[in-house]
Amino acid sequence: SDRYAVIGNPIGFSKSPLIHSTFAKMTGQDLVYEAIEAPLGGFNARVDQFRTEGAKGLNITAPFKLDAFAYANELSESADRAGAANCLKFEGDRIIAENFDGIGLVRDITVNLGVKMAGRRVLMLGVGGAARGALLPFLRQEPSELVLVNRTLSKAVALAEEFAGCGPLIVSGYAELADLAEGYDVVVNATSASLRGEMPPLPGNVFRGSELAYELAYGKGLTPFLQAARAEGVAKLADGVGMLVEQAAEAFAWWRGVRPGTAQVIAELTVPLS
Ligand code: ATR
Incomplete structure (x- = not known):
């Protein structure tokens, strides 16, 4: 199955693996989604390795959004405008940056x-x-x-x-x-x-x-x-929990061509504000 991940430092608290695994189940997509903690200053080497292993895409969280922007060789308008990338897609030699935040x-x-x-x-x-x-x-x-x-x-x-x-x-x-x-x-x-x-x-x-x-x-x-x-x-x-799930859905749709519903995952992750 196709491989994806979220990369950051620290990464232990990331909800992205749960969100994307749920999306994959909901839409019947065959993919594996991991969490990667890259060392500070070690973004490029770690992503090079992940791509060598055949990865199809990445979500990027703090502190690597600027590194991801620099790593890409194609920019969407939103990544270009933001000067930062929160999502990458790998297609052969193409490394395309997006920003769905x-x-x-x-x-x-x-x-x-x-x-x-x-x-x-x-x-x-x-x-x-x-x-x-x-x-x-x-x-x-x-x-x-x-x-x-x-x-x-x-x-x-x-x-x-x-x-x-x-x-x-x-x-x-x-x-x-x-x-x-x-x-x-x-x-x-x-x-x-x-x-x-x-x-x-x-x-x-x-x-x-x-x-x-x-x-x-x-x-x-x-x-x-x-x-x-x-x-x-x-x-x-x-x-920001709804924003987190919505940017994930945008990424999922961009990678897989199918947009998952978000209401169920948002409800699962929402902690009452009181
Ligand atoms: P992020 O990438 O999360 O937006 P950032 O680039 O470090 O983080 O920006 C932090 C923002 O929060 C800045 O706008 C900062 O204001 P300054 O540019 O004046 O530093 C703002 N910020 C942080 N702590 C704040 C506080 N206690 N009160 C008001 N603004 C604060």
């Missing part, structure tokens, strides 16, 4: 959570790798505005310049957000603050009237960001 997030928000982004005000916290991949897919939903906030303002300005002309992108510091007349319909936390139990310095009023607060990190329960959103009365709270 952004589309996975959009699908989770719009399809699974039923929250429209078109014509809405969207606030994105953080401008690291996670935010970057989501930018173009978000703008394609045609929000009325997409505000990028970052502690280090210069990084937000640089990112907005890169995507100038792609849509209504606005840059702000955290402090200036307090002057808002109204809140945001969708607030997405793409900072790494929650991984350390921290909270971005967000004024409470950004949640006024919000429909959804989305935490990209998953498996962290009710993070300080989600707690703040709940305290401000936001009805829909989500973490």
Whole structure:
């Protein structure tokens, strides 16, 4: 059977083997999906080896998304725009890079959570790798505005310049957000603050009237960001588990030509946020 894997460091907590094995069962696809922990600095050698063994594709998680991008010899538009790859496909000498994180997030928000982004005000916290991949897919939903906030303002300005002309992108510091007349319909936390139990310095009023607060990190329960959103009365709270499963489904469809349903796997992996 065809071989695939997720590669990262550490990799022990990855849900990808479970997700893809379930997809394979659901769709009757004959494949084996492994987890590979490559040493830091050892991405290329490990992937060379895996390809020699006949592998067909890889998912890539931290800290190797930039290495995977550099390793590829063909880039999809989304990988090119993100400057990072979360998925590779091997076809003979072709090493094709994709990035499904952004589309996975959009699908989770719009399809699974039923929250429209078109014509809405969207606030994105953080401008690291996670935010970057989501930018173009978000703008394609045609929000009325997409505000990028970052502690280090210069990084937000640089990112907005890169995507100038792609849509209504606005840059702000955290402090200036307090002057808002109204809140945001969708607030997405793409900072790494929650991984350390921290909270971005967000004024409470950004949640006024919000429909959804989305935490990209998953498996962290009710993070300080989600707690703040709940305290401000936001009805829909989500973490990144749906995004994880949706990007996996995109990868599976790209590799195998058949798109698995995602609801069952999302339900299995969801830990109640309370
Ligand atoms: P990732 O690839 O997970 O996005 P990253 O590239 O290191 O990680 O980016 C982390 C993001 O989280 C950055 O936008 C960072 O803000 P700065 O650029 O100002 O450092 C943001 N971040 C991390 N901790 C934060 C905190 N406690 N409050 C606000 N923003 C934070």
